[in-house]
Amino acid sequence: MTVYNFNLGIGWASSGVEYAQAYRAKVLRKIAQPAKFVFTDLILSENIEHLTQNIGFKDDEVIWLYQFFTDIKISPTTYTRAQLEKSIRFKQRKGVVEAVGEKAIRYSFPAEHKFVTAFLKEKGGQVVERAEHVSHDYLIRKDYFTYTKLFSEYYTPRDKRAYVYQRRFFNEDGSIAYEQLVDGKDELYRFSDALLYSKTDLVRFFMQRLQLTCKDVIILDRATEIGQTIFRNHGRAKLGVVIHADHFSENASTDTNIFWNNYYEYQFDNAQAVSFFITATAAQNKLMKKQFKQYYNYVPKIASIPVGSLSKLRHPQTKRKPYSLLTASRLATEKHVDWLIYAVVAAHKIIPELNFDIYGKGSEEVKLKKLIIQQNATSYIRLKGHQDLTNIYQEYEAYLSASTSEGFGLTLLEAVGSGLPLIGLDVRYGNQTFIRNNKNGFLIPFTEDEKLALTIAHLTNKIVELFTKSELKNFQQASYQIGKLFLTSEVEKKWQDLLGELKND
Structure with a gap:
């Protein structure tokens, strides 16, 4: 059994959803339950490993949708200036190197009207996170690195602005794993064995590649834009939904109609396809069951599992600061x-x-x-x-x-x-x-x-x-x-009980 936890994005200032997932990762590790945390947003601002490692995920627990189809592993950025310099293929081999800002250097090739700006991980450091290629004053390409080049974006000028029209994702040996063609909001994904016409198709393709079995569990933490696809393509795997916020609007609800939180409306309307819901508190569990009975005359399986736990109670080493x-x-x-x-x-x-x-x-x-x-x-x-x-x-x-x-x-x-x-x-x-x-x-x-x-x-x-x-x-x-009541040992038991029940269903 593998537990796949689905989310959208992650950043340096993470929300309670990401922290809840990080707590869950620790608990699942302790009970020796294999788990993966899937992020489906296109993240350009940072190597996703830096963001996931910062909050407590291990590299082998993380799946980034866009990296999944390559053989490049989730890893911190270690690509060096020397590697970048070796990769530059301009005719004029010797360029002018200058600092541009605290964490960037520029390789200029005036005879060809070209330059490459390397964005460094640290001030004065040797590790390059991203490189931007400019030709005749136009941005033409951005390269993104981990321990090798992960993907490139290609740009064309339009209305005096640079517009991305293509992304290429690479394998470790530099070969193209697949391409994304972009035209405004339209996108197409080209694989050697498939042509996909939307992000929805890409998520569906990903679900198929997971080769899920009846022993696997899908946990949906965020469903925006991906929920319907996961509902339709989880196969025989058990499907669970975590409720991270208040799930309804009290003021807009009546005795005959409930106004669900729009983040959960699709999941609730299709509750009979869900193997289990998880609330963080017993109070929310009790209220949800009452509401499902009242409005749907159906009560799904709802488990109460805290989204966090305490490894131990912490007592002050010295006297607490007064007032x-x-x-x-x-x-x-x-x-x-x-x-x-x-x-x-x-x-x-x-x-x-x-x-x-x-x-x-x-x-x-x-x-x-x-x-x-x-x-x-x-x-x-x-x-x-x-x-x-x-x-x-x-x-x-x-x-x-x-x-x-x-x-x-x-x-x-x-x-x-x-x-x-x-x-x-x-x-x-x-x-x-x-x-x-x-x-x-x-x-x-x-x-x-x-x-x-x-x-x-x-x-x-x-x-x-x-x-x-x-x-x-x-x-x-x-x-x-x-x-x-919230010690890790107590929360571990709740997860063991739930997953044990799913195995036996």
Whole structure:
């Protein structure tokens, strides 16, 4: 049995879906279950290995759709300047070499009106990630490297811009594995034994090449543009769907009609073709079963398996920083970190010792930095950037969240595993899973139409209450008790049970 996990893309600032997959990879390794993680987006900005390795995947676990049809392995970029220089085939062999920017060098051949710009992995380094070929001031080709040349893009000038019209993907020996012809949104894939007229056809071709059997399992983490093809071409393999977010719109649903989240609508409408669904929490599992019964008069198999786990409970090596708060997330609008800043500023007027650290990166970073300055709070509210928080949570006394929706909440899990009391909104599903009101923190009543000032006031009051009226040690012990339920050994057993059941179906 092999478990194939399907996603679209991956980047340096990964979402909860990618982190959930990385956690799953660790668990499947520990139970000796072979697994592959398939990424189907065309990724041009970076060698995919750098992105997958950064989040914790092993190279032999990763399949990139576009690289799959070559014999080049997923590998870090090691292609050197010497290799590039040897590959240049201009008539004028000796060119002018100059630096252009901190991580790029240019080989110029004035007599031929050509130059090649090499983009380096590191400043002043020898490893080349990409090379761009320009002739008579027109971009004509880009080459992308790992340990050899993986693929090339070919360009033509149109309306004073360079347009890609072809990509060639290579084998290790330099032979062409296949070609992609591009005309705007239209694309065609040319193989020695097949001609494919769309990305959909390419995914279908890939599914066929996997040669899936009844012992294999497909897990669909993201379905946009690929879901229907996977549903139609998984053959005898078991098909599973992971629910990573709230799966419906409550305001748009009625007693007779449910408005599914459009990311899951196709999967739910075809639920009888799905061997199992996975939710991260028991609460979402229970609600989904109720809704399927009510609206479809059919209840599919739904398993509850946390998308993350704790290798162990983490206790502070030294005394926690007094009056310290933290939050950790993508700095995105829906996380409402600005609400937390307002609440901490208000609470600081009552508890001057209070300090608050914000971990993460994202589109809201500049806005949040300005807000901290405007509130004259730079001495006690700090943006700490993206860091590995494994051994940082336990330095703090409490964790804050103002997210209005958490399908699970990996940072919430990590916080309780480090014994942190939590303050968050009473919203599905993560907060309600990890926060026991008045036991290990506070759940704050919240509705979408509630006035922002009232929500901030509630957050402020609970921060003050936590540090003035509550027994922090009791709250911390309660968080550790919740954390025990999510130890890796517990999650491993859930995966073993599910996969064991599928083997016997």
